[in-house]
Amino acid sequence: MTSFDHHRRPLVVGIGGTTRAASSTERALGFALRGAEAAGANTRLFGGTFLHCLPHYAPEHSERTDEQLELIEAVRHADALIIATPGYHGGVSGLVKNALDTLEELRADERPYLDGRAVGCIVTAYGWQAAGSVLTSLRSIVHALRGWPTPFGAGINTLETRFDSVDTCSDAKVVDQLAIVGQQAAQFALAFNAHRATSPNASGNSIQHAQPARLLHAV
Numbered sequence: 252m253t254s255f256d257h258h259r260r261p262l263v264v265g266i267g268g269t270t271r272a273a274s275s276t277e278r279a280l281g282f283a284l285r286g287a288e289a290a291g292a293n294t295r296l297f298g299g300t301f302l303h304c305l306p307h308y309a310p311e312h313s314e315r316t317d318e319q320l321e322l323i324e325a326v327r328h329a330d331a332l333i334i335a336t337p338g339y340h341g342g343v344s345g346l347v348k349n350a351l352d353t354l355e356e357l358r359a360d361e362r363p364y365l366d367g368r369a370v371g372c373i374v375t376a377y378g379w380q381a382a383g384s385v386l387t388s389l390r391s392i393v394h395a396l397r398g399w400p401t402p403f404g405a406g407i408n409t410l411e412t413r414f415d416s417v418d419t420c421s422d423a424k425v426v427d428q429l430a431i432v433g434q435q436a437a438q439f440a441l442a443f444n445a446h447r448a449t450s451p452n453a454s455g456n457s458i459q460h461a462q463p464a465r466l467l468h469a470v
């Protein structure tokens with residue numbers, strides 16, 4: 252049985268960005284994390300520079316780098332996540348996907364992968380088509396990892412919306428949308444945690460405890 256302190260602030264982990272120093276994706280993620288903080292969460296950001304340090308995930312190797320272990324441990328202890336990717340050639344970028352592949356190390360956890368955790372999803376792209384289609388792809392990945400995509404996700408067209416600094420965005424509506432993504436992730440974390448506190452054996456998916464091995468990679 253897991254002892255659980257539901258009075259602590261939930262931890263929302265942000266994963267995303269690109270290798271670019273002025274990454275609009277990472278800046279959008281920062282806005283969403285601040286929304287989570289305003290809703291009562293602590294946050295931790297794994298941005299593009301960090302993600303670039305991760306080696307390609309190789310399941311056949313048992314050794315993990317310090318950076319891989321840091322990411323795995325942070326997500327293991329997270330109550331919710333926010334994932335932000337650019338649309339690259341119609342899909343999630345390799346940089347972000349490699350970080351998500353690394354979460355395979357959570358497969359045997361009491362809460363496997365992202366089980367029982369809300370996940371806010373953000374996509375930036377040079378157009379509405381990829382913003383929408385990649386948001387759907389990202390949510391499918393979250394489902395495969397047993398996470399709970401928040402009802403509101405943000406698709407941002409960076410041909411129209413500029414992030415000139417870490418806390419500057421040219422479109423107030425986008426700022427509001429990113430704050431909602433963060434708020435929903437934090438609010439779901441608070442709700443999940445309250446539920447776990449009153450039902451100590453509960454997780455996001457009670458079925459997993461019956462036959463965990465058969466449910467791995469169900470999606």
Ligand SMILES: Cc1cc2nc3c(=O)[nH]c(=O)nc-3n(C[C@H](O)[C@H](O)[C@H](O)COP(=O)(O)O)c2cc1C
Nearest residue numbers: 269274275276337338339340341375376377381409
């Ligand atoms: C390799 C690459 C592939 C891209 N593919 C697409 C694409 O298929 N559709 C699209 O709308 N934008 C595409 N873009 C544009 C990026 O999605 C867009 O510029 C994004 O906002 C970049 O994020 P950043 O500012 O965080 O680097 C691509 C950019 C790169 C570098």
